[in-house]
Amino acid sequence: MNYKLEGVLTTISSASPSPLTLFDFNGIGDLPDFEAISPEHFEPAFTAAMSSQLQEIAAIANNSDAPDFENTVGAMERSGQALRRVSATFHALAGAHTNDALQAVEREISPRLSRHWSAISLNAPLFARVEALYNQRETLGLDAESFRLLERIHTGFIRSGAELKGADRDRLAGINARLSELGTTFSQNVLADENAFTLPLSPADVAALPGWLASSLADAAHERGQEGYVLTLSRSVVVPFLTYSPDRTLRETAFNAWVMRGEHDGPTDNRPIISETLALRAEKARLLGYASFAAYKLEDTMAKTPDAVRALLEEVWEKARSRALQDAEKLAAIAAEQGDNAPLQPWDWRYYAQIRRQDEFNFDESELKPYFQLERMIEAAFDVATRLFGVTFSAVPNAVAWHKDAHVWRVNNAAGQEIGIFIGDYFARSSKRSGAWMSALRSQHKLDSGSQPIIYNICNFAKPAKGEPALLSMDDARTLFHEFGHALHGLLSDVTWPSLSGTSVARDFVELPSQLFEHWLSVPAILEKHATHVETNVSLPVELISKLEAARGFDAGFDTVEFTASALVDLALHEAETPPESPLAQEAFLLQELGMPQAIVMRHRSPHFLHIFSGDGYSSGYYSYMWSEVLDADAFEAFTETGDAFDGATAARLHSHVYSAGNSRDAAELYHSFRGRMPTSAALLRKRGFAN
Known part of the structure; x- marks a missing residue:
């Protein structure tokens, strides 16, 4: 079996069982048979799957028939199904239950996958067929979704360097492969430091x-x-x-x-990785004709430009910084009262903020913990989904995912028809990457016989001692709801084409469904039903709900400063035409220029900023959470304006134009169809308590 990027590929021998057989998703609940899959199975499976797809792509590119939508775009959408299965299985394990052997495979496979995708995006005959269709798109008689797909595929080719020539094409493929290696190492280094x-x-x-x-x-x-x-x-x-x-x-x-994760001399030092990553991204942007990597990344988002991103961040920054400085004075006074006259430090803020919360609101967040059992919060998220969209969830007996702590549910629509599978894996462990995320083992589409989605959520909640219930903080519960909002975006997807499915939307739109879903956690009807005391089963008292609401904007200055500082540093590092010699020195300089409060640090410092350096998904795009928060704050007001957090007509519009629409239309068009207008930052400022 030979691995070859271009040209004629050798045929995979059928004399022995295919290495792809293990990845047929024939386990209970249509899951991969995780118990049968070992790290050594992945390299031959990846090799076979990549070889198979490149044969499919060669057949499309070299087709002697004139290009039409079906023999080019449709055929591309049908290609690579085996690679999708192998990749999805591998990345689930690499993120949620890894080991040394899997990490070795990840380091070896990541650059090969990058070169595989470069071989497709830089395939000149293939692009010529897509370009021909794009140029006559208005005369092809395509339906709206197919028209959108053709536009997105053409844009993807252009942004991937299809118009480059000669050595520039080879250099871009090399840059992408090296960036893939660096991102993998960055992520593994952070995990190693956490485990150490x-x-x-x-x-x-x-x-x-x-x-x-x-x-x-x-x-x-x-x-x-x-x-x-x-x-x-x-x-x-x-x-x-x-x-x-x-x-x-x-x-x-x-x-x-x-x-200090990722910032230690030795094998897990991420500082040189950051420097090389920024230099390669800047070079990539120049090759593609952009002034900076930020300009390149943001062109294909709702924001469009670095200036638009900075305008939002700076508007919020000044209000947040002012609030945080006032709060710092109050916390220092509390510390002094307790005999601590040292300058307030970042490791002091949360401690004295909690004392202040108790003093000002007679409210300690630890009072809430017994009411937020993990199982009840999962039920609460399911309940909200049922009330809004009619979907229901039932456990799949005997289904086996990648770890015993991962649980599997079958998802049905209001008519009782199965529409997908949901997996929830909630506890921290040393084999799991930190953070929380949603991903798919299989995405929804209606092509040919169609595909039901298999969506999973990963969280890192503290696991209780054996026999004890798992209790969440309010922040943990919000995280659960946030990731489940992403999950619903994948589960409710209702599009024809795989490339437009679910969360395959603009980066600064993808956080809308997740951040919006967080709002329903604090709806009184949900708290009263699901926030019940772990010992007495009594509902969260009304007085505690009132205290929770009164303290809703407490410490918003701190929360907003640590986030916005991270977003501004991310933007600045990627907007530089010439990357800084020392990114960490530049980070410090940028924070000084911003007037960063001394007692607050970035939510994610560069050496462990997985969002932007473990891959380029959120690079120049960490602002997306705040951009989407402008949308989600305004979107939830669509419900509050009706007086019903579960208003049926509003929920139906939300389902149609956001949760089920995927990338079938432009993000701004989708939002406008839901809300009837575009939002301003006013709702965000009200939500965070910064409104004048």
Whole structure:
């Protein structure tokens, strides 16, 4: 079996079983047979699948018939089905349940996959056929979705360098392959640093912590074969530890380990990776005719330009920074009252903010924890989906995903017809990449016999001690709802073409369905039904709901500053025509120019900024969360204006024009069809408590 990027490919021998047989998705619930798949199966499967697709592409490109939509675009959409299955299975494991062998495969396969896709996007005869169709698109009699697909495919070819010639084409393919290697290494380095750190704690160290947090720390110790309590770098335990630990020295140790991930001399040092990545991205942009990588990335988004992104971020920055500076003075005063006269530091903020929250609102977030059981919050998310869109969820008995903690549900529509499979994997573990995300083992489409989606959510909540219930913070519960909003975007997709399915939309539109869904977590009817006490089963008291609402904008200055600083640094690093010699020195300079409050750091510092350096998905695009928040704040007001958070007519428009539409139309057109107009930042400022 030979791997070859261009030209005639050798035929895969049929003398032995195909290496693709394991990836036929013939397990319970149409899942891959994860129990039968081992790391050594992936390299031959990838090789066979890439070879197969390149044969399909060669047949399309070299077709002697004149190009038409079906023999070119339709055929391209049908190609690569085996590679989709192998890639989806592999990336699920690489993110959610990896090991040394899988990471070795990932390092070897990533640049090969990059060159595979370059071989397709830089295939001159194939592009000539697409270009011919694009030039006559108005006369082809295409339906609206097919017309959109042709436009998107043509744009994709142009943005992938199809018009480059000679050495420039080869250089672009080389850049893409190297960037793929760098992104994989960056991600693996962050995971290695997270796994390498443990902070043993004594009973005295955890005495002042909430019981649920101490239990999670005990479970972390047990998982690592240690006695007592251990603090790890999982956000779901670091943040509450920084919030509740009265030991300033321990807080400082934990905080510094957390923000220094990827910034250590040695094999996991991400600093040289950042420098090389920025240089290669800038070179790629120049090859493609753009002034900067930011200009290149943003052209194909709702924002369109770096100036438009900066305008939004700076408008919010000034209001957030002013609020944060005022809050810092209040926190320093609280610290002084407690005998701590040292300057307020980043490892102090959450601790004193929690004391302030108790003082001002008579409200401690730990009071909420017993009411937010993981299982009940999953039920709550399902309930909202049922009320809005009529979909229901039922457990799939005996279905086996990649880990015993991953659970499988069958999804039916209002008519009782199965429309997909949902997998939820919620607990942190050392084999899982940090963060939270949604992805697909299989995407929806209606091509030929069609395809039902298999969508999964990954979270990293603290796992409780054996026999104890899993309790979430309010932030954890929002994360669950956020990722489930993404999941619904994939599950409710109702398009014909695979390339337009589900979340395959503009980066600054993709966060709308997820961030919008978060709003329903705090709807009283949902809290009353699902936020029930773990011991008494009593609903969250009305007075606690009132306190929660009163404190909704509390610490918005801090939250907004740490996010917006990250987005502005991301934009600046990628907008430079010549990347800085020292990205971290540039990061520090940019923060100084912004007037970053001394007691706040970026939500994601560059050495562990997975959004922008583990791949280029959010590079120049971290702002997308705020851009989408402008949309989601305005979109939820469409419901509040009716007086019903589940208004049927509004939900039907939301389903039709957002959750089921995929990329079948331009994002701005989809939003306008839902809302009747485009939003302004006013709803966002009101949501964050910054409105004048």
